[in-house]
Amino acid sequence: QSYCHRLQHDMYFLTSTSRLNEQVxxxxxxQLNRVYPQILTNEEAEKFRNxxxxxxxxLSDLLKxxxxxxxxxxxxFYRALQINAEQLFNDLPSRKILKTPDPTEIDTDKEQYMLxxxxxxxxxxxxxxxxxxxxxxxxxxSETQVIGRTRRILGxxxxxxxxxxxxxxxxxxxxxxxx
Numbered sequence: 001q002s003y004c005h006r007l008q009h010d011m012y013f014l015t016s017t018s019r020l021n022e023q024v025x026x027x028x029x030x031q032l033n034r035v036y037p038q039i040l041t042n043e044e045a046e047k048f049r050n051x052x053x054x055x056x057x058x059l060s061d062l063l064k065x066x067x068x069x070x071x072x073x074x075x076x077f078y079r080a081l082q083i084n085a086e087q088l089f090n091d092l093p094s095r096k097i098l099k100t101p102d103p104t105e106i107d108t109d110k111e112q113y114m115l116x117x118x119x120x121x122x123x124x125x126x127x128x129x130x131x132x133x134x135x136x137x138x139x140x141x142s143e144t145q146v147i148g149r150t151r152r153i154l155g156x157x158x159x160x161x162x163x164x165x166x167x168x169x170x171x172x173x174x175x176x177x178x179x
Contacts, residue, residue, distance in 0.1 A: 001094070002071050002074075003071045003072075003074035003075040003077075003078060004067050004070070004071050004074045006074070006078070006092075006094040007063060007066065007067055007074045007077065007078075008067060009093060009094045010092045010093055010094050011060070011063050013092060013093050014059065014063065014088075014092075015056055015059050015060050015063070018055070019088055020055070020059060020085065020088065021055075022051075022055055024084050024085050024088075025048075025049075025055060025058065025059055025062075026049055027080075027084045028077070028080045028081060028084055028085075029045050029048045029049050029062065030045065030049075031080040031083065031084070032045070032073075032076060032077065032080055033045035035076075035080075037072075037076070039066070039069070039073050039076045039077070044065065047061075048061065048062045048065075062077075063077075
């Protein structure tokens, strides 16, 4: 899509509801006048910076003038708009059309956010719940001799589990084996 067609598409957006203020329009006109390649002559720049005319009229005339001049002039206007009003440049309707992704393409940023929107506490809670359920299922299973195996594991783990905790667990297992 050519810059002239994009500018025609964005014209209503730029001229409506005072999206551009006087200072930004003046900066854009000055940039188009002073930066190489010179898009606006001195007389044209003075015409579009005339404070006697309304901002809406000056901006409309500037956009129409640039469209008549050609694609290169419109491209330089977009460059000046990006430099002087980046947020407005990003909100242009023609930019949104260019940014729309292919509906079959997966948006990896959105997918990453969807997977990581919960914090580490949620992960720890889920992991603890799964470990607890696995331990409960293992302990309640009548086919395995849990107490003997557990005693062996706890007996060989003085480094992992503190001595006092290990003694409490061993006493609890002995009480369970008596019942």
